[in-house]
Amino acid sequence: SVTKNIVVLPGDGIGPEVTSEAVKILQAVCERHGYKLETESYDVGGASIDRYGRPLTQETLEACKKADAVLLGAVGGSQWDDQPKDKRPEAALLGLRKELGLYANLRPIKTYEPLLQSSPLKEEIIKDVDIMIVRELTGGIYFGRPRLIEKTNTGERGVDTLVYTTEEVERIVHTAFETAAVRNRKVTSVDKANVLDSSRLWRRTVKKSAKQWPEITLEHMLVDNCAMQLVRAPSQFDVIVTANMFGDILSDEASMITGSIGMLPSASLGKEHAMYEPVHGSAPDIAGENKANPLATIASVALMCRYSLDMPEAALEIEEAIQTTLKDGFRTGDISTDPSSEYLVDTEEMGSAVLKHL
């Protein structure tokens, strides 16, 4: 349609600052491509707890369901850490994922050439890295039941349950292979099949499903080995598909390849809804100081243009603009390595620099 309806969930910490820059960019590409952008903002996470006593209200959820896409900033902060689990900011994330059916979390890991040297890894190790991590997001040990802490005769006992069904695995494998088909045609399925029954089902299902994509190379890797290979030789990977918890760990690890978690966008996709958010957190220590790096959120808006708004060119334009902005030397504090040859800018200035490069 000619109007794009976006729900913005700024959240906590630096969330409001970074989403506001990203909306600025989205506004610009919508105008350029002849769309009208309508945005509505709702509290979520800690902000929602403070206002409504819950991290995610029914009203917010309903609004997200009606939108073309959701843009989330970040949630969390130490002031809410001692709450019971359903009253903590993270519960909003888990609730949104489950209620919107966002089973596929896509996290592209790609090094920006001007930032190569800011990685803790050697340049020759990371220079050709272009990985897409496809993480299952609504199943596994995040949502399995029973989950409880109970008294025993001598203390307590904490239990979590890791469950996967054939259908859940097939669905995420489909996303992974379709993603690989328009990339480098290789899928690495990561599991722990030498120990876990759920991983044996996972591996067996992946093998069977893979037959539908004979032109794509499939490889299986144990999660411990993958954690090692991501540091040793990350350029061997194209698409990595894995369970919820493994994906959580591996994608944070992989974020370091690029030198800064402040650069990484993500998309969480379902059959009917989609949510976009930077991988970094709410960074309460610099909140409100106009210091945060908005590029991950801006890059998330590029993914939104590609996967939800039917604006693939706008996606490319935004991604190019980020590249040239970096090439021209604009840096927020977190990605600055050589202040003498760079322009140190604040959050707003970075947003405006990208806008100018569009």
Place this chain on the structure above:
Amino acid sequence: SVTKNIVVLPGDGIGPEVTSEAVKILQAVCERHGYKLETESYDVGGASIDRYGRPLTQETLEACKKADAVLLGAVGGSQWDDQPKDKRPEAALLGLRKELGLYANLRPIKTYEPLLQSSPLKEEIIKDVDIMIVRELTGGIYFGRPRLIEKTNTGERGVDTLVYTTEEVERIVHTAFETAAVRNRKVTSVDKANVLDSSRLWRRTVKKSAKQWPEITLEHMLVDNCAMQLVRAPSQFDVIVTANMFGDILSDEASMITGSIGMLPSASLGKEHAMYEPVHGSAPDIAGENKANPLATIASVALMCRYSLDMPEAALEIEEAIQTTLKDGFRTGDISTDPSSEYLVDTEEMGSAVLKHL
């Protein structure tokens, strides 16, 4: 006592080659310090499957129980991969851990100065790294019940269960704090307390237990963040204590800090028994070629001298000998970076070089 009784489980692949070099070193330090060394060898893993139809026999297990310590090479190989899980080589490892009560897996991650440049990480990131990972080894999702694959109306469902009790956490925390007490007095407890109930019990128990060691700094870290920090700034860590699966993933990842998994030893300790093994696997591709790097197994024997044989000086002597052997330029293929200035040696020659440096 004056006789040290060791059970050697060479296992599969390169296991026999590397254990044989390590026994050579153990023999030498025992002689020097006035002990008699008695060793008995038993099949385990694939070797045991081929001979007895099972990865771990009762006889092997009984022998391990009677020994002062067990030295294991490695188990596994693709020829056994399609067996049902209790007939696979890894089942021997899990069986030994459980039956011998080896609840604490210690993996030291320390960079050897002469190998600094072989790490994929930049030298300034890794140069001061000295981490001890203390992994819980007989609980968690590796052993929790139920674990099963069952039919559903539309497919299958795979289930694993993650369980921790107060006592299991207290026990491993005790090991971690006692370890930190003779190191740099910092413990990082790694969990996923923002999602898992078992982690919430873990964190709560760690907090309570930690009061017994007021002189040691305790910090809690989420597993995804830890996976990132191990790449970003590994020198921040002293002792890391974590659950079985998290420890499996993080220790393989951390192994890359040192450049080669071929260098890393491990100790698995229980109240009554102990087993020592290199972190690397059976490397079937180079098995029988006298090419494997025996240093991780030799370093495991050093740990054995320290934790099981009451020969702390011998432990230091072995560790020093490894250092000087490397400093003198001896390299197996896996750790060779500049053949023009190094002596490229085979498995046996490396063992003999360490022996000479003792």
